[in-house]
Amino acid sequence: MLRAMNPTTVYRAHRIVTMNPARPEATHVAVRDGRVLGTGHLEDMQALGPFGLDERFADKVLLPGFVEGHSHLMAGTLWRHTYCGYFDLHDADGRLWPGATSLDAVVQALAAAAARSGDGAVVGWGFDPIYFGAQRCSRADLDRVSMTRPVAVLHASGHILNVNTVGLQRAGFLRSGIDHPAFPLGADSLPTGELKGPEAMLPVLDHVGLNRSFLSGDAFGIRVFGRLCVRAGVTTATDLAATLGDDELATPEAITGEHDYPVRLVPLLRMIGVKPADAVARATALRERSSDRLRLGRIKVVADGSIQGFSARLRWPGYHNGAPNGLWYTAPEAIRECYTLALRAGIPVHTHTNGDEATALALDCLQQALREAPSPDHRFTLQHVQLADAALFRRMKALGLCANLFANHVFYWGEQHRAVTVGPERAERMNACATALREGVPLAIHSDAPITPLAPLFTAWCAVNRFTATGRVLGPHERIGVMDALHAITLGAAYTLHLDGEIGSIECGKRADFCVLHDDPTAVPPEALKDVRVWGTVQGGRVFAAA
Secondary structure (H helix, E strand, C coil), X not given: CHHHHCCCEEEEEEEEECCCCCCCEEEEEEEECCEEEXXXXXXXXXXXXXXXEECCCCCCEEEECEEXXXXXXXXXXXXXXXXXXXXXXXXXXXXEECCCCCHHHHHHHHHHHHHHCCCCCEEEEEECHHHHCCCCCCHHHHHCCCCCCCEEEEECCCCEEEECHHHHHHHCCCCCCCCCCCCCECCCCCECCEEEHHHHHHHHHHHHCCCHHHHHHCHHHHHHHHHHHHHHCEEEEEEEEECCCHHHHHHHHHHHCCCCCCCEEEEEEECCCCCHXXXXXXXXXXXXXXXXXECCCCEEEECCCCCCCCCCCCCCCCCCCCCCCCCCCCCHHHHHHHHHHHHHHCCCEEEEECCHHHHHHHHHHHHHHHHHCCCCCCCCEEEECCCCCHHHHHHHHHHCCEEEECCCHHHHHHHHHHHHHCHHHHHHCCCCHHHHHHCXXXXXXXXXXXXXXXXXXXXXXXXXXXXXXXXXXXXXXXXXXXXXXXXXXXXXXXXXXXXXXXCCCCCCCCECCEEEECCCCCCCCHHHHHHCCEEEEEECCEEEECC
């Protein structure tokens, strides 16, 4: 009777790569009630009782649904605005948007958007002037778009915002006497319009519609993000640094509760402008509001900024081009207090550290916190960890930390890091996946979408090949194998979220989350990994075809 009420579906595939060491491959997977009932061959399925055989994936390859361990819902919301990135980019419906390869092209794209819209702010995103050599964007450049409306363009890193004169005026920043590294000044002793880090950016974001509450809680953006995930084979994704107030939380709660929403979201509460004790208390309360497709109760700490934005904190000798050291986004004592309180409460903390000085600080803080609040399986995770050397990875292992490395950086900014930000030697060790594995640090890799496109197979390709945009292999000794990379975007990422008991592999009892591929990623040459085609996903037993 029970089986009649809850029918079993068996999917046949050309090949199933399970990530389950006890049964690493299969041709069939049985699904009941949104979970995996069993894997194997057709004869193995007979022991599971009556089932319906679904042949739609007979010529496809199934992998565990990809887990994007560092992304942001604003990867969907930002499509309300004008794409100003250097590289071509596909949207959630598969349309290709060409990159803007000069500052003039960025201004032209924003001017065209201004001509199409009403009287509100004109906003672009994905911008990075590091591709334009020494040329920086100033308020005068954006004044060419409008002298009467706020104009803003968010850098690809998400850590810098450029605004025009009107934007500065509305935020109260168009004045002399400002003396802070977050506000570069022009020859007239007034801010140039480039704003670095949250301290400078936050007062402006509300004026241009880019506040974090809107970016994470916008219904349009959450739905677009879901479609982007299906196109990329992602069934679980983070929103790494959300405000999670009651008002903005209502929208993702409602949308993820809909039967046809295709992704499990894991938002992390950002600790910016919040006392550590309040952040831990809020995360503890949020944990009780979790559902299958909305997992709450984690915290994100941001230690420093971005390397290509020269706002990350680097150890000696600092920036290769002589730029001053970057910014501390969170005070060391606040990080240490957050870690201690979170360990006591059982709240996982993920910490953004781009520069190696920031990574060392986070390790010092956790070491002190663990003395006060020992925890044998905390899985605190360092995000990006771009400049960590072998000694820092050994400390991570000793302290029980996980690392989620920004492998895509090698392609998008590898040449710039080599020539401008950190120089040839340190650039070779950036996003050191092989070192992390060799030192025994649990490893995930990520896109940080929308900073780079949401595409785990591309991220895996970056870790496997370490090609820059010019085709240079940057740090060949840090390349990892295809199966290691696939593990990092499935079970590895799930482990950093304490979800490896539910997702990350295809095995009995786990969620029926699959990535459906046209091609076998283990059968193509490693340099072709990024070109493996995604058909869509199965999430909790529900089938979603990509746009």
